[in-house]
Amino acid sequence: MPKIVDHEARRRHIAEALLRIISRDGLDAVSLREVAAEAEVSMGMVQHYFSTKDEMLMFALAHLNARIGERVARAAAAGSPRALVRAGLLELLPLDEERAFEARIGLAYLARSVVAEDLAALLRAALPYVVGFYAEQIRTAQALGQVYAGLDAGKEATILFTMAQGMVNPALIGHLTPEQVEAAVDYQLDRLFPSR
Amino acid sequence: MPKIVDHEARRRHIAEALLRIISRDGLDAVSLREVAAEAEVSMGMVQHYFSTKDEMLMFALAHLNARIGERVARAAAAGSPRALVRAGLLELLPLDEERAFEARIGLAYLARSVVAEDLAALLRAALPYVVGFYAEQIRTAQALGQVYAGLDAGKEATILFTMAQGMVNPALIGHLTPEQVEAAVDYQLDRLFPSR
Numbered sequence: 608m609p610k611i612v613d614h615e616a617r618r619r620h621i622a623e624a625l626l627r628i629i630s631r632d633g634l635d636a637v638s639l640r641e642v643a644a645e646a647e648v649s650m651g652m653v654q655h656y657f658s659t660k661d662e663m664l665m666f667a668l669a670h671l672n673a674r675i676g677e678r679v680a681r682a683a684a685a686g687s688p689r690a691l692v693r694a695g696l697l698e699l700l701p702l703d704e705e706r707a708f709e710a711r712i713g714l715a716y717l718a719r720s721v722v723a724e725d726l727a728a729l730l731r732a733a734l735p736y737v738v739g740f741y742a743e744q745i746r747t748a749q750a751l752g753q754v755y756a757g758l759d760a761g762k763e764a765t766i767l768f769t770m771a772q773g774m775v776n777p778a779l780i781g782h783l784t785p786e787q788v789e790a791a792v793d794y795q796l797d798r799l800f801p802s803r
Numbered sequence: 804m805p806k807i808v809d810h811e812a813r814r815r816h817i818a819e820a821l822l823r824i825i826s827r828d829g830l831d832a833v834s835l836r837e838v839a840a841e842a843e844v845s846m847g848m849v850q851h852y853f854s855t856k857d858e859m860l861m862f863a864l865a866h867l868n869a870r871i872g873e874r875v876a877r878a879a880a881a882g883s884p885r886a887l888v889r890a891g892l893l894e895l896l897p898l899d900e901e902r903a904f905e906a907r908i909g910l911a912y913l914a915r916s917v918v919a920e921d922l923a924a925l926l927r928a929a930l931p932y933v934v935g936f937y938a939e940q941i942r943t944a945q946a947l948g949q950v951y952a953g954l955d956a957g958k959e960a961t962i963l964f965t966m967a968q969g970m971v972n973p974a975l976i977g978h979l980t981p982e983q984v985e986a987a988v989d990y991q992l993d994r995l996f997p998s999r
Contacts, residue, residue, distance in 0.1 A: 633918040635831055711917045717972045718914035721907045722829040727976040734978040762990045765979070769969030769987075770962055776913045777965065780923040782930040787961070794958045798994075 618656050621646045622667040629667075630711040634719055637664075661725060668716055668729070671709060675699075688748035689800040692741055696771045696792055701778045702785045710775045717772075738764050745799070753800055763799060770795060814852050817842045818863040825863075826907040830915055833860075857921060864912055864925070867905060871895075884944035885996040888937055892967045892988055897974045898981045906971045913968075934960050941995070949996055959995060966991060 624646035628636055637660065643650040657663035675698055682694030701707035720726035741764035748754040771792065777783045783791075820842035824832055833856065839846040853859035871894060878890030897903035916922035937960035944950040967988065973979045979987075 631918065633915055635915075714914045714917055718910045719829055719831075721910055721972065721975040722827065730972070730976050731978050734973060759990065762987050765970075765983070765987050766966055766991055769973065770966045771969065772972070773965030773967065773969030774961075776917065776926075776968070777930060779917040780926050782927050783961070791958050791961050791965075794955065795962055 614656070617648075617652075618666065619670060621648065621653055621656055622663070622670045625663055625667045626671060626708075626712055629715050630708045634664075634715045661723075664716075664719075665725070665729070668726075671712060672733075675709060688744040688751070688753065689796060692744045692767065693792065693796055695740060696767060697789070699771050700774060700788055700792075702788065707779060710779060714775055714779070738768050740764075741767050748800060755801075758799070767795065767799075810852070813844075813848075814862065815866060817844065817849055817852055818859070818866045821859055821863045822867060822904075822908055825911050826904045830860075830911045857919075860912075860915075861921070861925070864922075867908055868929075871905060884940040884947070884949065885992060888940045888963065889988065889992055891936060892963060893985070895967050896970060896984055896988075898984065903975060906975060910971055910975070934964050936960075937963050944996060951997075954995070963991065963995075 621642065625637065625642050628641055628645050639650050639653055639660075642663070643653045646653065653663075657666065679695055679698050682698060683691055698706065699710070699713075701710040716726060717730075720730050738761075742760045745754055745758070745760040745763050749756050749758070749760065754760075774783060774788050774791070778785065778788050817838065821833065821838050824837055824841050835846050835849055835856075838859070839849045842849070849859075853862065875891055875894050878894060879887055894902065895906070895909075897906040912922060913926075916926050934957075938956045941950055941954070941956040941959050945952050945954070945956065950956075970979060970984050970987070974981065974984050
């Protein structure tokens with residue numbers, strides 16, 4: 608009987624190996640040989656599932672986004688608009704080993720996207736949804752009287768999102784402690800949502 | 804007579820070639836061969852001035868920082884604390900070709916620093932001065948009655964700096980226009996400095 612192969616599981620297995628390499632050594636270190644070694648499969652197997660490095664990078668990014676998306680969806684049970692915004696921001700920040708693993712990868716992709724148009728297009732398509740999520744929560748809070756109605760929800764959302772993105776590197780290299788990251792996020796949120 | 808060689812000029816020439824490669828194609832693309840080709844010198848010449856890739860990357864970073872530092876120093880003639888903070892932030896943002904060229908490089912170094920301890924150490928040493936500059940301006944403005952005395956200058960400075968850093972990628976890939984970047988910066992500054 609022919610062996611039944613779960614192709615999706617194999618692709619995910621290879622993608623996870625790729626993400627471990629990026630998080631540990633950066634995008635520089637990604638090669639067919641390295642990925643095969645990390646995944647403990649042959650180079651031919653990697654090539655069977657991914658015909659180019661870019662295809663592998665795109666698949667691994669989608670896999671990573673799904674991981675983070677699941678956690679954000681769980682955090683969305685948090686309740687109030689403020690709690691939702693806070694939970695969404697903190698999922699992006701390297702406050703524990705899992706998020707630090709992911710944040711190192713995210714930063715590698717961000718840097719690559721400014722010289723790789725396919726990745727830039729992907730990010731341009733995704734960012735309005737990400738930032739829009741925060742803007743929507745702020746508008747809801749405004750309707751509920753929890754945020755001053757005169758504030759610009761779109762700009763507030765952009766500021767929150769970019770602040771969190773900009774904290775990733777300082778937190779990863781140890782300029783900001785996890786406590787300082789959380790305190791700065793809460794400080795900006797306290798201003799936006801004066802009544803908790 | 805022996806030819807007089809300006810070694811510093813040669814090192815800078817090679818570093819500029821390296822920065823062009825990083826800004827155009829990313830850190831991935833940096834190799835001895837590429838740098839020599841871009842600088843139009845022999846590979847032996849590059850090796851004569853830089854014995855390792857890391858040494859070359861560190862020299863090029865110092866060269867880049869000096870370029871940006873000069874502009875920030877000129878901007879520091881801007882006057883009021885608010886004008887100083889604004890000028891400093893805008894120098895980091897890709898609002899024209901020169902700053903976009905530099906911002907792509909900065910992002911490449913930031914991403915590398917989370918997997919290269921020598922770069923991380925350099926950033927950890929530099930960041931307190933960068934963020935401290937903003938905090939100092941805010942404290943001066945508080946003493947002058949231009950910023951509410953109850954605000955936390957350190958946290959405000961961290962938020963401003965990380966917000967600007969986090970805008971670099973969205974601006975470079977075209978999610979945010981230069982006008983939107985400037986408007987968001989001014990929005991946060993208007994809140995901090997209610998009286999201009």
